[in-house]
Amino acid sequence: MRPTTPLDRMAGAHDAAVLAVARRGDPVSRSALAQELQVTPQAISKILARLMERGLVEEAGTVTSGPGKPTTLYEIVSGSRRAIGLHLTRSRLHSVVVDLTGEILERRELEIGRLQPVPELVATLADEARALQDVGPGILLGVGVGMPGPVDGEEGVYRGTSDPDPWRGAPIRRLLAEELGMPVLLDHDSRAALVGEAWSQPGLLRNAALLLVEDGLGAALCLDDQIVRGAHSHAGEIGHTVVRMDGIPCPCGRRGCAQMEHRAALERGEDELAARILAEVVVNLVRLVDVDRVVLGGRTVHEQHEASMDAIREALTAGLSDEPWVHVEVMLSTRGTDLIAVGAACEVLEHEYGLPQVLVGPE
Numbered sequence: 001m002r003p004t005t006p007l008d009r010m011a012g013a014h015d016a017a018v019l020a021v022a023r024r025g026d027p028v029s030r031s032a033l034a035q036e037l038q039v040t041p042q043a044i045s046k047i048l049a050r051l052m053e054r055g056l057v058e059e060a061g062t063v064t065s066g067p068g069k070p071t072t073l074y075e076i077v078s079g080s081r082r083a084i085g086l087h088l089t090r091s092r093l094h095s096v097v098v099d100l101t102g103e104i105l106e107r108r109e110l111e112i113g114r115l116q117p118v119p120e121l122v123a124t125l126a127d128e129a130r131a132l133q134d135v136g137p138g139i140l141l142g143v144g145v146g147m148p149g150p151v152d153g154e155e156g157v158y159r160g161t162s163d164p165d166p167w168r169g170a171p172i173r174r175l176l177a178e179e180l181g182m183p184v185l186l187d188h189d190s191r192a193a194l195v196g197e198a199w200s201q202p203g204l205l206r207n208a209a210l211l212l213v214e215d216g217l218g219a220a221l222c223l224d225d226q227i228v229r230g231a232h233s234h235a236g237e238i239g240h241t242v243v244r245m246d247g248i249p250c251p252c253g254r255r256g257c258a259q260m261e262h263r264a265a266l267e268r269g270e271d272e273l274a275a276r277i278l279a280e281v282v283v284n285l286v287r288l289v290d291v292d293r294v295v296l297g298g299r300t301v302h303e304q305h306e307a308s309m310d311a312i313r314e315a316l317t318a319g320l321s322d323e324p325w326v327h328v329e330v331m332l333s334t335r336g337t338d339l340i341a342v343g344a345a346c347e348v349l350e351h352e353y354g355l356p357q358v359l360v361g362p363e
């Protein structure tokens with residue numbers, strides 16, 4: 001990926017803001033963009049010129065309203081760029097290629113029967129990426145990989161757990177980039193999921209938590225329009241908050257972690273208890289970081305989301321009863337089981353805009 005300078009970053013923020021509006025699909029005028037993003041029409045002209053030069057935006061006809069010159073409209077060129085997203089778990093690889101609007105052009109699923117050693121794993125990831133690299137028009141920007149943590153997104157390294165873990169410490173980003181000869185980005189699955197969700201609904205998730213329920217339980221946070229990483233790239237590891245004293249031992253060294261108790265409840269067929277654990281985790285999270293939207297996503301919760309969402313809504317109503325002015329909306333991911341793969345691809349697209357962490361959008 002190209003390095004970004006402060007000036008790049010400022011330009012990138014403006015470009016990303018205009019593209020976020022254009023991503024909604026309807027052609028938009030210069031004055032409408034200026035009004036929505038609260039910048040001058042002259043500034044919008046410069047941004048549009050820059051985006052058109054890069055082929056990301058094009059003119060889309062004119063409209064006439066009242067006397068004077070007709071107004072030119074602009075739209076995003078969805079086929080101008082593509083990115084591949086890979087969602088890696090211990091047993092499965094889910095792959096997509098998306099266009100500049102985040103629309104899926106093609107998807108693939110691969111069951112991985114066993115935990116492959118790192119060189120074999122990198123070859124598998126590369127094979128899946130190669131199978132998608134010629135799908136769709138436009139420039140292929142790179143490959144995003146989303147996987148369960150602990151992952152250091154800055155370093156592109158899977159940190160691993162204390163369990164015997166053949167992937168522990170693997171510099172997956174570097175190895176895969178060398179293998180494919182193209183840019184690669186590695187991130188925690190929940191953060192990739194939040195980017196994917198925010199991408200689908202520009203401007204909606206300014207203060208939001210995405211609760212991801214896959215094999216583990218984690219969350220990603222967007223606070224004041226910034227996706228939060230934290231000092232060790234671990235922000236949002238809600239699965240390791242204790243929900244039962246002296247409960248089930250967790251690989252992290254503690255007992256009664258939400259992740260372990262939730263999984264055990266599901267395995268015992270106690271779905272109601274599992275939903276209650278999720279609900280308490282969400283109320284704790286809302287109390288701690290003050291978000292107004294909670295998005296529920298992930299393969300495990302996707303099938304039976306109604307019970308979980310009802311339990312969360314109920315717990316929020318009870319848990320926030322002393323603060324009637326606080327309203328938290330609970331939503332289901334709009335991306336289904338594609339969420340993490342799509343999000344990893346969207347992270348690559350965002351990088352092209354120059355400002356990877358910011359999801360600037362309209363009011």
Ligand SMILES: [Zn+2]
Pocket residue numbers: 239240241250251252253254257
């Ligand atoms: Zn734990």
